[in-house]
Amino acid sequence: MKITKKELIKTAKELNELMGLKPAIPTAKDTEDSVLMEKIGEAAEMLEEDDEISEVAQAVIDFIAEEKEEAAEEEKVEEEEKHEPEEEETTEQLVEKSDYKVLKTMVAEYPEFKGIDINLYPIKKTEELRAHMLKVLAKAAEKENAPEVKKEEKKPVVKKELVKKETPAKKGAEKEKPISNKTQNESIPLCDVPITIGNIVSFEPAKSHPISEIQEGVVIGLAWEKRSASIFVKIKNDNGTFHKEIHSLTIIS
Numbered sequence: 001m002k003i004t005k006k007e008l009i010k011t012a013k014e015l016n017e018l019m020g021l022k023p024a025i026p027t028a029k030d031t032e033d034s035v036l037m038e039k040i041g042e043a044a045e046m047l048e049e050d051d052e053i054s055e056v057a058q059a060v061i062d063f064i065a066e067e068k069e070e071a072a073e074e075e076k077v078e079e080e081e082k083h084e085p086e087e088e089e090t091t092e093q094l095v096e097k098s099d100y101k102v103l104k105t106m107v108a109e110y111p112e113f114k115g116i117d118i119n120l121y122p123i124k125k126t127e128e129l130r131a132h133m134l135k136v137l138a139k140a141a142e143k144e145n146a147p148e149v150k151k152e153e154k155k156p157v158v159k160k161e162l163v164k165k166e167t168p169a170k171k172g173a174e175k176e177k178p179i180s181n182k183t184q185n186e187s188i189p190l191c192d193v194p195i196t197i198g199n200i201v202s203f204e205p206a207k208s209h210p211i212s213e214i215q216e217g218v219v220i221g222l223a224w225e226k227r228s229a230s231i232f233v234k235i236k237n238d239n240g241t242f243h244k245e246i247h248s249l250t251i252i253s
Helices: 005-019 033-044 055-083 091-097 100-109 123-145 181-185
Strands: 200-203 215-225 230-237 240-245
Touching: 005 033, 005 055, 033 055, 091 100, 091 123, 100 123, 200 230, 215 240
Parallel strands: none
Antiparallel strands: 200 215, 215 230, 230 240
8 A cells, every 4th residue: 555645645634623733744745755654643643532534544544553563563673683693603604704814813823723834825825725724624524523433442351360279178189299309300201392390381170179270370390200101290379289291281371
């Protein structure tokens, strides 16, 4: 709907006569439309319910009310926009729009650009510098958005120390086979003996021994027994001293 100047002046005259407005609404032809609409709008607010006005005047008043409401809404929106916090520019946006001086400052102050040697980029290579900085940011974003790969936690290796257990001697327990000085001093037959004094070996105690777990110990002696034609090894650990045939041992070191 559009209101003409003629309709505005007619409405102004009608309201002046009906309401006896003082000062009256100006009705000269050279009066600005905005002034007419403002004064008519102010007068319309003072109309009583039983005041009778023409259809033209009512149409003009309704139009002015709608215009006023729309203007108030626009003003409200503008006011809200003024108070809305401005979005901070991203580093990428800054790099894209900044000149050489700002880019140089960013390289010096931003930790993500610490790997860039600014001496390689004089002012004539501003675009090359910009491209390098954007590439650094792209790689950082790619790394940040990459799916997280869970690392398997390594279970700590618990070293078991051999604890010497003092157990009462049981009937039938394995007895140490004494190695006499004579036996130890006798020459072992010439053959390939894989074990020497100082080796670490593992072995299984005799079934009659109170300790059933596989043992580890250090070789402290070798003896040749003529009767059985076997080499016996003397082993020592925290649980005592053991004598085992050489073929029943496993060399650890």
